Amino acid sequence: MRVSTLLVVALLLLAGCTAAPPPAESSADTTTPDSSLGPSPTPHPATSPQVTAEVVEVVDGDTIKIRYENGSRDTVRLLGVDTPEVHTEVSPDEFGVPDTDAGRDCLRTWGERASQHAKDTLAGETVQLGFDPNEGKRGYYGRLLAYVYVDGESFNYGLIRQGYARMYDSDFVDRPRFSAAETEAQSDGRGVWGECATADPTASTGATDDTDDTDGTSGSDATASTTTDRLAVSVVADAEGNDNENLNGEYVTLRNRGDDSLDLSGWQITDEAGKTYTFPDGTTLAGGATLRVHSGSGADDGTDYYWNRSGAVWNNGGDTVRLSDADGELVVSLTY
Template sequence: MASRAAAVALCCLLVLAGCADSPVPTDGADSPSATATPGSSTAIDAPPAATPKPDAVEVEVIDIVDGDTIDVRFPNGSKDTVRLLGVDTPEVHAENDPTEFPGVPDTDAGRNCLREWGERASQYAEDELAGETVTLSFDENEPRRGYYGRLLAYVHVDGDSFNYGLITKGLARRYDSSNFQYRERYGTAEGIARGTGTGLWGACATESPRTATETPIPAADGGPPLWVSEIHADAAGDDRENLNGEYVTFANAGEETLDLSGWTVSDEADHTYTFPEGTEIPPNGTLTLHTGSGEDGDGHLYWGEGSPVWNNGGDTVIVRNGSGETVIEREYGG
């Protein structure tokens, strides 16, 4: 019975691998409305590490096209090209568009810098993946193949997400023309890389929407770093009628859960909000504080103010821990 089960499992693996060369829909993964094709594996990528499910596919990496594209060989000998989901490294075989990388100037210098970092991303992929056996998994929000017929997949090496690693090392941006399942997590990771000037962001970006004091600051009690990932002071329409469109988003750049119970957020006019008991941000997680009223939950808190707090023209976000020590003082605008 055991040998029969093993044979069935091997047959299923070969059939799945063989699908790589079969005609499949090429609904563009570049389209936000793209949906998964029948037979796609459930996404199992859980940044920053992942343990692939049994239905994921092991392949050998036989060539590196560039930082986000590789050629692979399946167990049955068939070959295919894989485009890494959720990431976009600078081009090495085409002209770069600096406007795709926030803060990088649209100049020859900006394009040359991106080309250099595209080459670095390609070399990193070469060093980490060439000749290795890796695991491919797929995303339930995306088709198995993209517009150019390439497989769209997450690549796992020893349980870690290679795709996600490109973001955290500043070798890629989040690919925004995609509805992949981990958009928010990848966006947070990109924001941290930009805020800390990691990789291409420190070398190529001469201006950034996230500036100065955005570098993660360790909590005064020795806890993991907290930082301000977004300040949305100018709500759509009349700020007074759209209080929840005014918000500040915080992110945990550490590897441990950050407990904000009793911490406070203030502005220059000393409007103060105290985080409720039990408020936590998981590793690589975010928490958004809206000015208006609502039901707390799912990473969103509501200040309950009856008028706007954050000045559109400029203000300071001040975060203090439970002991009253300043953890973050982030200026914007002005």
């Protein structure tokens, strides 16, 4: 009996070994996000988690609503990332996708996928929030600007890495890591960079010079203007040469069309990504006078003002200039 039992066990073990299938060949589809890219690199220490909250609603791929431990609520705009729109018109130029029906449809699809990914990952979860010393705590719409961490991993970074989002251009401290992840996602054709890049035969696999702040040699017509009863507003987005090497070559111009001086103290200029310039106290614009706000550095002199950014602000391929008064009321909006 004992010998028979041992023989049966041996046969079963042998059968188990020989029945195991060979490893399957890789069939990775680079048009869909890869959730098995391995652990994320360590984020910049300045952005480490500081606040714990529960996600009570996912608005879209890059915006969530949270409840703090004390019961109060807030809306969070994820720092450094921009997923395709689902509630408003998509912007193909921002993703280097042709402005065609196919391109727009593809971006809309990926906006919905990014939203679903956020719901699957964040909805009902307890997360940690980190902030950025180079960015304000709140953006243009009063939303909290933050990195969202799930089990120690940056959800923001994951959106870029898996191809759900593009990196928006600002001076956040984790930008080098995000930029490298975006370049890798574009090169591998992950997510939006794969499927949408082939949605039109003329599409390319990433952002083109026309939509890239870093290159002002694209020849795009990135100059626009608008007027109100009191103000004429214009923007020169495409500086001569490389925008990042000629920051003062891109600027917003304001002209007072009235006869009386206009007090601009505390007024703000904001772009689509939430980068904000605030006029210093005592800034006035005399009747008929003009001033410029340059993206680079310099000494304010009453005619020329300087944002002191380390990188370009205005997207050559299209952006929105918003001017708000000291109470936060929108005065004029210029989209080009």
